[in-house]
Amino acid sequence: MKKSDNSVATSESALAADSEAIGYLKQSIASGKHWYLALLGAMGLWTSAEEVHHDRTYRYLIDGEAFDWLLLAERLCETVDGLLPEKEKNNLLFHGIPPLELRAEEVTGLIGDKKYRQYLNYFYGVTVEETLLLVVQNEIDKERRAQVLRFRADSSDEAFLRIYNTTREELLNSFRGEKGYPEIDATTLGELKEFTYWLFKYRLKKCEKARIASDTRKALEYLKRQWLKKGVFKVLVADFVVSDGV
Numbered sequence: 001m002k003k004s005d006n007s008v009a010t011s012e013s014a015l016a017a018d019s020e021a022i023g024y025l026k027q028s029i030a031s032g033k034h035w036y037l038a039l040l041g042a043m044g045l046w047t048s049a050e051e052v053h054h055d056r057t058y059r060y061l062i063d064g065e066a067f068d069w070l071l072l073a074e075r076l077c078e079t080v081d082g083l084l085p086e087k088e089k090n091n092l093l094f095h096g097i098p099p100l101e102l103r104a105e106e107v108t109g110l111i112g113d114k115k116y117r118q119y120l121n122y123f124y125g126v127t128v129e130e131t132l133l134l135v136v137q138n139e140i141d142k143e144r145r146a147q148v149l150r151f152r153a154d155s156s157d158e159a160f161l162r163i164y165n166t167t168r169e170e171l172l173n174s175f176r177g178e179k180g181y182p183e184i185d186a187t188t189l190g191e192l193k194e195f196t197y198w199l200f201k202y203r204l205k206k207c208e209k210a211r212i213a214s215d216t217r218k219a220l221e222y223l224k225r226q227w228l229k230k231g232v233f234k235v236l237v238a239d240f241v242v243s244d245g246v
Helices: 003-030 035-045 068-081 086-095 105-111 113-146 155-164 167-181 187-208 209-230
Strands: 050-053 056-059
Touching: 003 035, 035 068, 035 086, 035 105, 035 155, 056 068, 056 187, 068 086, 086 187, 105 113, 105 187, 113 187, 113 209, 155 167, 155 187, 167 187, 187 209
Parallel strands: none
Antiparallel strands: 050 056
16 A cells, blocks of 8 residues: 555544544433543544644644643534533633543543543643743733833743743744744744643753743642632643652
8 A cells, every 4th residue: 555545544544533433422422421521532532633624723632742632622512512511511611621520540541541641741731831931921020010110021021031041032933943834923823832832842851850840830839729719620630740850
């Protein structure tokens, strides 16, 4: 079989598995299974790393290793629209609040070991990294308020300097150059997530281990406080142990 034939076969195999996942979701809900458990089970059966659906590109796996589970949740929920409790569905998709609290082993049993590890990659590489930037920006804003320096440059610029020791523009240019992406003014949500994951890996390579652990812990503590206010229980379940090796 030629290489192109292999690609076609792989694509057809992925499509078949994805159709099976959607079928499982519909059948499980119809048989009375809790929709969230059915959703996670369907995620475990899903194969495609990305797809174009209704003229929209869905990239579920960033850099081949970080699983954007809420994006796949959105895609799967669309297939059973009208069968889910609207409030619970919206809480999950728009606020990241799941309707059930599950243990890590329960989630792993539903989505599989590999996807759970990929979810953790996304959690630390995107969710926590975004939070770290927000926390540092808040710190800068607080410092400026104390010094009556409210009209200086955007705090996000200084946040990048403090965390990565260089500017956002330089980092974005490096990211796009490495990935072969065009240098344009606009940034899509998908590219922004990929850039954030790239920043996470950049920080792991460039920063001292003690600083990495300190910054990660700072972001995790902020996340916990925010989730506590909203009554959220660790989203999809994540191990919050932060070691020197992070």
